[in-house]
Amino acid sequence: MQTISTSTTSKRTFLDPVHQDIVLDRSDLAERLIIDLIDTPEFQRLRRVHQLGVSFFTFQGAEGSRFTHCVGVMYIASQLIQLLKDQTKRLAEPEMKRLILASALLHDIGHGPYSHVTEKILGYDHEDWSCRIISENTEVNKVLRDHDPRLPDQITSVLKKTHKPSYISHMISSQLDCDRFDYLLRDSYLTGAAYGLFAWRRILSSLEVDEINDRIVVSGEKGQTAVEDYLFARYSMYAQVYYHRKNLAARALLSKIIRRAKELGENVCFMDAPTKKWLSGQRLQVGEYLFLDDVQMTYHIKCWLNDEDKILSDLARRFLNRGLFNASKITQESILKKVENQAKEIAQAHGLDPEYYISVETTGIRPYDYYRPDEAHPQTNIMIRTDQGKVKELSQISHTVQALVQGSFDTAWLIYPQELKDKIVRMLEGYV
Numbered sequence: 001m002q003t004i005s006t007s008t009t010s011k012r013t014f015l016d017p018v019h020q021d022i023v024l025d026r027s028d029l030a031e032r033l034i035i036d037l038i039d040t041p042e043f044q045r046l047r048r049v050h051q052l053g054v055s056f057f058t059f060q061g062a063e064g065s066r067f068t069h070c071v072g073v074m075y076i077a078s079q080l081i082q083l084l085k086d087q088t089k090r091l092a093e094p095e096m097k098r099l100i101l102a103s104a105l106l107h108d109i110g111h112g113p114y115s116h117v118t119e120k121i122l123g124y125d126h127e128d129w130s131c132r133i134i135s136e137n138t139e140v141n142k143v144l145r146d147h148d149p150r151l152p153d154q155i156t157s158v159l160k161k162t163h164k165p166s167y168i169s170h171m172i173s174s175q176l177d178c179d180r181f182d183y184l185l186r187d188s189y190l191t192g193a194a195y196g197l198f199a200w201r202r203i204l205s206s207l208e209v210d211e212i213n214d215r216i217v218v219s220g221e222k223g224q225t226a227v228e229d230y231l232f233a234r235y236s237m238y239a240q241v242y243y244h245r246k247n248l249a250a251r252a253l254l255s256k257i258i259r260r261a262k263e264l265g266e267n268v269c270f271m272d273a274p275t276k277k278w279l280s281g282q283r284l285q286v287g288e289y290l291f292l293d294d295v296q297m298t299y300h301i302k303c304w305l306n307d308e309d310k311i312l313s314d315l316a317r318r319f320l321n322r323g324l325f326n327a328s329k330i331t332q333e334s335i336l337k338k339v340e341n342q343a344k345e346i347a348q349a350h351g352l353d354p355e356y357y358i359s360v361e362t363t364g365i366r367p368y369d370y371y372r373p374d375e376a377h378p379q380t381n382i383m384i385r386t387d388q389g390k391v392k393e394l395s396q397i398s399h400t401v402q403a404l405v406q407g408s409f410d411t412a413w414l415i416y417p418q419e420l421k422d423k424i425v426r427m428l429e430g431y432v
Helices: 029-038 043-049 066-084 094-106 116-122 126-137 139-147 153-157 166-172 178-191 200-206 220-242 245-266 273-280 288-292 294-306 310-320 333-349 399-406 418-429
Strands: 003-005 011-017 022-026 207-210 214-220 326-330 359-362 382-385 391-393 412-416
Touching: 011 066, 011 273, 022 029, 029 043, 029 094, 029 139, 043 066, 043 139, 043 288, 066 094, 066 166, 066 178, 066 200, 066 207, 094 126, 094 139, 094 153, 094 166, 116 245, 126 139, 126 288, 139 153, 139 391, 153 166, 153 200, 166 178, 166 214, 178 200, 178 220, 200 207, 200 214, 200 220, 214 220, 220 382, 220 399, 245 273, 245 294, 245 310, 245 326, 245 359, 245 412, 273 294, 294 310, 326 333, 326 418, 333 412, 333 418, 412 418
Parallel strands: 214 382
Antiparallel strands: 003 011, 011 022, 207 214, 326 412, 359 412, 382 391
């Protein structure tokens, strides 16, 4: 994403490969704030965090950053405001536009190294970190307070879904939101896979604010059809891209590296203070957390190439040189544990520690997974206003979406090194 700034017009243009020209104008209250936030060190850090984690090992173009994604989400939110403000006076207020755009821009500012990959490995929550970065002693917090002292609290309430009206939060994060719209389109573009393409502008133009019930609904059959396409695009991206077997293998390898470094602790050849605290689960200050990014994590892995520990150095070499593990699908859950144990015996016989060279990865439900109507949070569901005027949850009126909702997509994969492939494959053939 290239940035062009023109001081004489006070405008800044971001040349985006997905949305084309994203133009911000300082004469606009909300857009002036967005420009100031983009220029903060905390937001610039997102240039050093991969949007797609370790997917670049599988898809050569998957080098995009959280920076470009967040700017894209902000842009889609601005388009949605333009379409909805005539329906709802509240969305026409400059302060509301400022809140929505800032929330959209900052929603992912708390992502750590390799995005969701280390989040899953270490069990932290990037959304919690987003709220801390917004609320605590940071340049982002200062910029927000300089514009309006209420903004940090207002934005964190939007991200935590406690803000009223609730539909403001749902514009940023729900089953049909600006975040998902951008990442599906952007990830499809970056990976070269057409699975994530859908008619997002048609969906936006079909949305209506239902202020009485504090929700956003999709209006009409044409809107419903566009949303169905969107849900299947989302399903396809998970099935073909996010849960690609090589992605799972790369994540497993990074997980083993982190686990080994944590186990070695003080005996590892190099580990800076923030990384040591992060890996050991100690509470980090915001400044320490902001020091973490993909560049810093990769530097550690490069240093670990020369560690005296043979397992850590070997895993680091495999990661840096794309010596990824293999992945074989296990279709029968009943044999999974037996297969894993036999694979570990094969690794042990080959001189490899089975705890670091054998694992099982599953593709069960995730927070950003397929569409699952949630009874606990019904307003995050996709609601359709039919041509007859009735409002119903999408899967109740769409046979295709009902099939998607009821489908079982859990899959298990046995992960193992390439040098064990022949023996592992022969072992698995015995279960066919």
